[in-house]
Amino acid sequence: MEAACQTVGEIRTYKLGQTIDPPAVIVGPPRLLWEAQCVDGGPTSAEFSVFLVTRLDERATEVLFELVPQVVLAIEEQTKGTVSEANPTVYEDLPGYELRTLYPLW
Numbered sequence: 229m230e231a232a233c234q235t236v237g238e239i240r241t242y243k244l245g246q247t248i249d250p251p252a253v254i255v256g257p258p259r260l261l262w263e264a265q266c267v268d269g270g271p272t273s274a275e276f277s278v279f280l281v282t283r284l285d286e287r288a289t290e291v292l293f294e295l296v297p298q299v300v301l302a303i304e305e306q307t308k309g310t311v312s313e314a315n316p317t318v319y320e321d322l323p324g325y326e327l328r329t330l331y332p333l334w
Contacts, residue, residue, distance in 0.1 A: 229255050229278060229329065232306035236298045239280075250322055251295060254279040258331070274331045278303070279317065281324035288323045296325055308332055 230241040233253040241253045248254065258274035280299050282291045300311045309331045317326045 229276065229303055229307055229309060229331075232302040233278070233280075233299055235306065236295065236302050239295070239299070248281065248320060248322065251280070251282045251291065253299065254281070254319065271333055273333055276309070276329045276331060278311075278327040278329050279319045279324055280327060281319050281322040284321065284323055292323065292325060296327070300327065303327070303329055 230253065233239055233241055237251070239251050239253055240249060241255070242248050244254065244256065256277040256279065258276045260271035261273045261275060263272045278299070280292070280295060282288050282295070296314050300314070303309045303311055309329045311327050311329050313328045314325045315328070317324055319326075
């Protein structure tokens, strides 16, 4: 997912705990789901929190409204992931959206 997000404008991707220079995407650890019986007993899908953040300034909302659809499109066109919702959030004092992204594992 990180590689897909990097195709959008000037977005940079970071791992948890790294210093962030926005606009940026941080992919959190997934919530694992067992939606059907698997032969190996492993999860069938994972739901990731993809945090899209920007600088805290007078253009923050405008920038986020421009970037959210682009990031969603990149994720859905370049990965097996599907974004189910985008919720406003604050991540490390930066305004952003949490994109809930379901990713099949089978």
